[in-house]
Amino acid sequence: xxxxxxxxxxxxxxxxxxxxxxxxxxxxxxxxxxxxxxxxxxxxxxxxxxxxxxxxxxxxxxxxxxxxxxxxxxxxxxxxxxxxxxxxxxxxxxxxxxxxxxxxxxxxxxxxxxxxxxxxxxxxxxxxxxxxxxxxxxxxxxxxxxxxxxxxxxxxxxxxxxxxxxxxxxxxxxxxxxxxxxxxxxxxxxxxxxxxxxxxxxxxxxxxxxxxxxxxxxxxxxxxxxxxxxxxxxxxxxxxxxxxxxxxxxxxxxxxxxxxxxxxxxxxxxxxxxxxxxxxxxxxxxxxxxxxxxxxxxxxxxxxxxxxxxxxxxxxxxxxxxxxxxxxxxxxxxxxxxxxxxxxxxxxxxxxxxxxxxxxxxxxxxxxxxxxxxxxxxxxxxxxxxxxxxxxxxxxxxxxxxxxxxxxxxxxxxxxxxxxxxxxxxxxxxxxxxxxxxxxxxxxxxxxxxxxxxxxxxxxxxxxxx
Amino acid sequence: xxxxxxxxxxxxxxxxxxxxxxxxxxxxxxxxxxxxxxxxxxxxxxxxxxxxxxxxxxxxxxxxxxxxxxxxxxxxxxxxxxxxxxxxxxxxxxxxxxxxxxxxxxxxxxxxxxxxxxxxxxxxxxxxxxxxxxxxxxxxxxxxxxxxxxxxxxxxxxxxxxxxxxxxxxxxxxxxxxxxxxxxxxxx
Numbered sequence: 001x002x003x004x005x006x007x008x009x010x011x012x013x014x015x016x017x018x019x020x021x022x023x024x025x026x027x028x029x030x031x032x033x034x035x036x037x038x039x040x041x042x043x044x045x046x047x048x049x050x051x052x053x054x055x056x057x058x059x060x061x062x063x064x065x066x067x068x069x070x071x072x073x074x075x076x077x078x079x080x081x082x083x084x085x086x087x088x089x090x091x092x093x094x095x096x097x098x099x100x101x102x103x104x105x106x107x108x109x110x111x112x113x114x115x116x117x118x119x120x121x122x123x124x125x126x127x128x129x130x131x132x133x134x135x136x137x138x139x140x141x142x143x144x145x146x147x148x149x150x151x152x153x154x155x156x157x158x159x160x161x162x163x164x165x166x167x168x169x170x171x172x173x174x175x176x177x178x179x180x181x182x183x184x185x186x187x188x189x190x191x192x193x194x195x196x197x198x199x200x201x202x203x204x205x206x207x208x209x210x211x212x213x214x215x216x217x218x219x220x221x222x223x224x225x226x227x228x229x230x231x232x233x234x235x236x237x238x239x240x241x242x243x244x245x246x247x248x249x250x251x252x253x254x255x256x257x258x259x260x261x262x263x264x265x266x267x268x269x270x271x272x273x274x275x276x277x278x279x280x281x282x283x284x285x286x287x288x289x290x291x292x293x294x295x296x297x298x299x300x301x302x303x304x305x306x307x308x309x310x311x312x313x314x315x316x317x318x319x320x321x322x323x324x325x326x327x328x329x330x331x332x333x334x335x336x337x338x339x340x341x342x343x344x345x346x347x348x349x350x351x352x353x354x355x356x357x358x359x360x361x362x363x364x365x366x367x368x369x370x371x372x373x374x375x376x377x378x379x380x381x382x383x384x385x386x387x388x389x390x391x392x393x394x395x396x397x398x399x400x401x402x403x404x405x406x407x408x409x410x411x412x413x414x415x416x417x418x419x420x421x422x423x424x425x426x427x428x429x430x431x432x433x434x435x436x437x438x439x440x441x442x443x444x445x446x447x448x449x450x451x452x453x454x455x456x457x458x459x460x461x462x463x464x465x466x
Numbered sequence: 467x468x469x470x471x472x473x474x475x476x477x478x479x480x481x482x483x484x485x486x487x488x489x490x491x492x493x494x495x496x497x498x499x500x501x502x503x504x505x506x507x508x509x510x511x512x513x514x515x516x517x518x519x520x521x522x523x524x525x526x527x528x529x530x531x532x533x534x535x536x537x538x539x540x541x542x543x544x545x546x547x548x549x550x551x552x553x554x555x556x557x558x559x560x561x562x563x564x565x566x567x568x569x570x571x572x573x574x575x576x577x578x579x580x581x582x583x584x585x586x587x588x589x590x591x592x593x594x595x596x597x598x599x600x601x602x603x604x605x606x607x608x609x610x611x612x613x614x615x616x617x618x619x620x621x622x623x624x625x626x627x628x629x630x631x632x633x634x635x636x637x638x639x640x641x642x643x644x645x646x647x648x649x650x651x652x653x654x
Binding site for chain 1: 505512585586589592596599600606
């Protein structure tokens with residue numbers, strides 16, 4: 001894996017250098033065309049670099065939060081969606097990422113997912129509620145593994161840098177072409193001669209070709225990275241059919257529900273998602289696609305028979321398309337490696353778990369809307385609106401009464417001021433429930449007479465006494 | 467005089483290049499070895515997490531199925547054994563037994579629909595499934611790291627540096643056939 005990341009980093013550096021050169025040449029030509037001499041070219045080159053630097057600084061500082069915000073992603077904790085949280089944790093372990101990315105959920109019924117973060121230590125994975133609703137554990141694992149592979153391979157840092165480069169080139173080309181329309185007369189009057197004419201023609205050619213070239217370069221690399229992330233996901237999960245079936249579900253509903261996505265943000269974020277939300281058909285793959293055609297990705301994953309390693313992916317890719325896609329350093333490092341595929345995980349009752357998934361997705365949305373979720377001991381989950389005025393609620397099934405936690409009236413300091421260890425005296429011998437200083441409800445079974453528990457939210461030790 | 471100076475200069479530059487290259491390989495090997503150690507520690511973290519989960523699970527099941535004493539006792543005893551086991555061999559055997567005991571418990575649970583509908587229990591079940599997965603994935607990552615490290619120490623030219631500085635081959639985490647067979651396919 002180290003080899004894969006290294007070759008990835010080397011390649012992205014090469015691309016960034018090529019783009020930077022393109023940018024400098026572009027700036028020099030435009031400067032030369034405007035001012036008409038070599039000093040002008042120099043000034044232009046410096047100005048182009050400055051523009052790039054400013055854009056880069058802006059995107060580097062708080063770019064992640066901006067992306068998450070514009071996608072409408074909200075951060076969740078483990079208790080909001082334990083399955084999703086656990087799957088992210090599992091894939092963090094399988095990939096050896098070190099730090100678990102924070103988990104975000106987007107309120108959108110179109111199934112999709114993306115990852116952000118310039119470095120693995122500070123990254124985030126975001127999935128839509130539509131994804132949570134539709135995918136089973138194996139499929140979700142495949143999608144999350146793909147996203148974590150992007151983080152692990154430093155793809156996101158590349159995407160940010162390259163996007164900024166392409167952006168700078170496009171801006172300069174745009175400014176120049178516009179200046180031809182509005183300021184054309186000024187130059188003709190100056191009469192600085194042939195030098196300027198040559199600069200002008202070259203700059204014109206550049207202004208038309210450079211953005212095209214930069215875009216093509218960018219998309220070509222971003223497609224390769226999708227394949228590498230797919231290969232990594234297969235390796236981490238040891239189960240390529242999971243990701244294949246997830247991609248099929250995602251692209252299947254992407255065709256039906258494209259209109260739901262906010263078009264403007266979708267366009268800007270398109271390269272980041274696991275499947276491009278804007279791409280019309282799963283088949284089409286042009287020079288300007290951010291993603292390889294989904295059909296091809298699925299076909300490759302499904303052609304992986306017997307193994308889940310790098311070589312298995314490369315062989316399957318050759319089988320489907322006739323040529324390889326992974327950098328040779330990746331396949332060489334894994335040469336002779338046998339990576340067995342695992343079996344599908346068993347779902348006791350697929351229908352029941354589908355219901356459960358839908359419930360979890362709805363619960364997350366309700367919590368985003370400020371509803372309180374109170375689990376009752378009899379298995380019923382009671383939902384109360386945020387502004388509920390009653391002190392307590394009765395469970396409609398078993399009649400137990402539950403105190404309504406007051407999130408708004410509980411300042412954060414009160415939890416910090418409370419003592420580190422708490423004691424709770426048992427009320428009777430049956431089921432018993434009480435609230436920790438941090439506000440989390442605890443329930444004790446009749447079998448537990450005394451002992452010590454740890455609050456999962458604030459990590460306080462609570463002594464239970466008879 | 468001048469040719470000699472140039473000759474010395476070339477030798478010096480060559481020496482620097484070789485030294486830099488050797489340092490690079492050495493550092494790479496150290497990094498891989500640390501990754502292996504780290505991955506090993508991760509397995510322990512996950513095993514411990516499973517040990518921590520079990521008392522909670524046993525308590526919850528007791529509330530509904532208190533008279534399944536022998537099964538519950540089996541789980542508690544297997545846990546105690548796994549906690550105190552030391553060394554790779556005994557530990558993996560004890561963990562295998564614990565998995566088997568948990569499997570038996572889950573079969574028993576099937577007969578208690580009330581318990582299966584309990585949100586606490588469902589939460590614990592998800593935790594247990596996930597912890598089993600995490601144990602599997604941390605083993606997988608350990609073996610992947612060992613594979614990368616071992617391949618690197620065997621391949622030319624890193625094998626020269628590895629031999630000079632005594633980078634030993636690491637062992638894979640392999641479940642003995644017996645222990646693996648003891649782990650039942652648990653379907654939650």
